[in-house]
Amino acid sequence: xxxxxxxxxxxxxxxxxxxxxxxxxxxxxxxxxxxxxxxxxxxxxxxxxxxxxxxxxxxxxxxxxxxxxxxxxxxxxxxxxxxxxxxxxxxxxxxxxxxxxxxxxxxxxxxxxxxxxxxxxxxxxxxxxxxxxxxxxxxxxxxxxxxxxxxxxxxxxxxxxxxxxxxxxxxxxxxxxxxxxxxxxxxxxxxxxxxxxxxxxxxxxxxxxxxxxxxxxxxxxxxxxxxxxxxxxx
Ligand code: F6R
Numbered sequence: 001x002x003x004x005x006x007x008x009x010x011x012x013x014x015x016x017x018x019x020x021x022x023x024x025x026x027x028x029x030x031x032x033x034x035x036x037x038x039x040x041x042x043x044x045x046x047x048x049x050x051x052x053x054x055x056x057x058x059x060x061x062x063x064x065x066x067x068x069x070x071x072x073x074x075x076x077x078x079x080x081x082x083x084x085x086x087x088x089x090x091x092x093x094x095x096x097x098x099x100x101x102x103x104x105x106x107x108x109x110x111x112x113x114x115x116x117x118x119x120x121x122x123x124x125x126x127x128x129x130x131x132x133x134x135x136x137x138x139x140x141x142x143x144x145x146x147x148x149x150x151x152x153x154x155x156x157x158x159x160x161x162x163x164x165x166x167x168x169x170x171x172x173x174x175x176x177x178x179x180x181x182x183x184x185x186x187x188x189x190x191x192x193x194x195x196x197x198x199x200x201x202x203x204x205x206x207x208x209x210x211x212x213x214x215x216x217x218x219x220x221x222x223x224x225x226x227x228x229x230x231x232x233x234x
Contacts, residue, residue, distance in 0.1 A: 145173065
C-alpha cells in the first residue's frame with residue numbers, strides 16, 4: 001500500500017482528482033465511485049477541473065434498499081447532485097435498491113461489473129472497517145449482495161436523516177471480490193473517527209472481521225489520509 005499523508009480533506013481531494021486524471025491519461029475507461037462525506041472533496045476538484053469524462057463509464061459501490069432515487073439521502077441523488085449534474089459521463093451505473101425483485105437487481109449488477117472491469121475504484125472506510133456496505137464478517141469472496149446494516153453503521157449514517165428510525169436498514173452493495181478486481185484502488189480517510197479503522201486496515205491482521213484489511217492483498221492501493229486518520233499508525 002502506498003500512503004499519502006495530506007493536511008486536510010481538501011488537499012486529499014486534490015490528490016484524489018489527480019489520481020483520476022492520471023488514470024484517465026493511462027487509458028482508464030471505467031471508474032468505481034463511492035458516496036458519503038469522504039469522496040466529496042475529490043468530486044469537487046473533478047467538477048472544477050476541465051477533465052473530459054465523456055467516454056468514461058462509472059459504477060457506484062452501493063445504494064440503500066427502498067429509498068427513492070430522488071430522496072435526498074439516496075446515493076442516486078448524491079451522485080447526481082455532487083458529480084453527474086456537472087460532469088458528463090458516457091454511462092453511469094448505481095445498484096437498484098428500488099427494484100421490487102432484489103435478486104434480479106443483484107444479477108443485473110453482477111452482469112454490469114462483468115462487462116465493465118473497473119480500472120480505478122475510489123473508496124471511503126466505515127468506522128468499523130467496512131468498504132462499500134460490506135460490513136464486518138462479509139466473505140472476501142462476495143459479489144453483489146443485500147446487506148443488513150449494522151447498528152454502528154446505522155448510527156453513523158443517522159446524521160444525514162431526521163430520525164435514526166428513518167435510516168434504511170438494508171443496502172445493496174458490490175462485494176469484496178468485486179472491489180478487489182479493480183486494477184487500482186484509492187481509499188481516502190479523514191478525521192479522528194477513522195483512525196482505529198485505518199490502523200486495523202493497514203497494520204492489523206487480514207481478516208473478514210475488518211473488511212478493509214483485504215486491501216493489504218491488492219497490488220495497487222493508494223491510501224490518502226490526514227493526520228487525524230493516521231494518528232494511531234505506528
Ligand atoms: C459509500 C460507501 C461507504 C462509505 C463509508 C464512509 O458509498 O461505500 O463504505 O465510504 O461508510 O462514509 P463517510 O465517507 O460518509 O464517512
